[in-house]
Amino acid sequence: MPFFPTKRLLAQFTNRAVVYAQHGDPTKVLSVLSYGPLPSPPSNTVNVRFILSPVNPADINVIEGVYPTKPKPDTSLRSSALGSSDQPAYVAGNEGLAEVTEVGNGVSGLEKKDWVIMTKPQLGTWCSSRNVGAHDVLKVPRAPGLSEVHAATMTVNPPTAYNMLQEFVPLKEGDWVMQNGANSAVGQAVIQIAASRGLKTLNFVRPRDDLADLVKQLEALGATKVLTYDALADKSLRKELKTWTGGRDIRLALNCVGGQETTLMTRLLGSDAYLVSYGAMSKQPLSLPTSLFIFKNLTARGFWQSRWYLEKSRDEQRRLMNVLVNLMSQGKLKEPMHEIISISAKESDEEATQKVRDVIAKSYSGRQGKKALLRINVE
Ligand SMILES: NC(=O)c1ccc[n+]([C@@H]2O[C@H](COP(=O)([O-])OP(=O)(O)OC[C@H]3O[C@@H](n4cnc5c(N)ncnc54)[C@H](OP(=O)(O)O)[C@@H]3O)[C@@H](O)[C@H]2O)c1
Structure with a gap:
């Protein structure tokens, strides 16, 4: 992702992500950062737009730096943009539902507007758009009765x-x-x-x-x-x-x-x-x-x-996803109790940062009661 300064100038920035430069208390280290459009996807990758991204307890542990799976920093986002030393920043979030917006050369089985979920851990899903490997996502069938919330919370x-x-x-x-x-x-x-x-x-x-x-x-x-x-x-x-x-x-x-x-x-x-x-x-x-x-x-x-995802083939992963999709579309597996937190394009990065930190603080204390899902709007 190309880097832009934090001050949000609405017309200029087409994307946003929840990022952190160093591990620590998420209510202190997380910031919302705006950045420019994605370049066209390189071969064997796709650009995706995130629709909904859950906040799971493990996401908090990852940001704290105490979770065994470590995210890779996004080298195109520098932490100087967050006001600290010039280190690459991490995009938070592990799970999410995204829509394919552009398909790179050599990708088969994925088209524009397809729904996908992430099978590679810690890709950084709390953002509006990003580029992902075609093999790091699974296409979700648009089954009747399958909602965005179902699909966004289906991986974990x-x-x-x-x-x-x-x-x-x-x-x-x-x-x-x-x-x-x-x-x-x-x-x-x-x-x-x-x-x-x-x-x-x-x-x-x-x-x-x-x-x-x-x-x-x-x-x-x-x-x-x-x-x-x-x-x-x-x-x-x-x-x-x-x-x-x-x-x-x-x-x-x-x-x-x-x-x-x-x-x-x-x-x-x-x-x-x-x-x-x-x-x-x-x-x-x-x-x-x-x-x-x-x-x-x-x-x-x-x-x-x-570990299950690491040990199983894509066919086994797809089979399990289909079993779950069937249960969901038959009404046997309902959406989890949830709350959608929308970040609107009108909010400044500072306002959006405060909103995200408040959501995390609520999750942190337990007693959240409902699964929080982020919807990061840029239009
Ligand atoms: N091993 C895996 O592969 C895997 C996969 C998914 C999830 N998980 C883990 O499973 C757990 C639940 O995840 P989730 O996404 O389902 O959570 P969630 O929907 O956010 O719910 C959190 C649950 O934890 C309870 N809780 C919070 N603080 C507590 C405390 N101090 N003592 C007792 N209970 C407390 C909450 O109860 P109250 O309503 O009373 O606050 C609520 O039942 C997390 O630890 C998560 O990391 C593990």
Whole structure:
């Protein structure tokens, strides 16, 4: 991307990105930067215009510099434009829905106006437009009922939910799965994908004032039971659980929280069960009683969707995307609860920077409640 100074002169700048020059607290290091038009795409690449780009918890960790996948700096954007030393800047964001605007030589299977999602991690999606390798994106079919929000949030959370329900325990209709962080976007997808397979879900969330509303929302997605972590401390839960499951062992627990609540949840598992950890929202370490391993043959594993993408062929990636698109277009996998944050062309870079930092601050504190999606308008 060609570099231009930060001061936004509306007629001159046709693009914008959320960038940072050094890792750190996103509410301090992120800025919105305007820049000029993209050159024509080199061979085997396409220029794309981003439609919607989610703000996921991992994006914050990447900006902080504590996430294992590191982004590559964009050498055409210099951090001097951000008021610091002359280093290349990073464009934030990993996930997003984009529309192809120009196709380079040698690209097959992609045309102008096609919808694409990113399969290469950390491409920098919080921007209006950029150039990407044709092999770093997958074309999304325009299925009826498939919304922009569905497609923009399709790369990370729904496949994580789908794969965790698929890869560890052979589950059959009527089996139970338990999870914490059940109102997270992954948790919502777990509930719906499980329900579509006839599986029952025991869901844990943090206590809150509007708990009854949240329970209703999750039940509407297909949740069988929704409880708060407080219920885990109650000894009667085990007995109640037996009544609900008809004595059937629960063999899969999904964890994105960690800490003491996860220890207590794991104690509810039956024999030969799997605890699959995929996030650590509480930032508390996970400690598990040795007895669960000895007497119940517990297996504790991790899951990372980024590794799945690295290990699988494009055909396997496309197959999974098609499964998810079908579920979405049949109404079995709804858009996550979300909020779209539009940055208008009329806002100055300074105003847009403040808006983005406010969104991040809300996500940072937890309690965001809804998945935030950025729409960066330049017209
Ligand atoms: N391993 C993978 O491949 C993979 C893939 C996707 C996501 N993830 C991870 O999965 C987690 C959820 O991601 P998402 O995009 O679904 O999240 P999200 O929609 O932004 O929701 C965040 C969830 O975390 C909960 N939370 C926040 N702070 C918490 C705390 N201190 N203690 C307990 N719960 C807390 C929130 O509960 P409240 O409503 O109570 O705030 C909410 O349920 C993140 O850790 C993310 O990095 C991992």
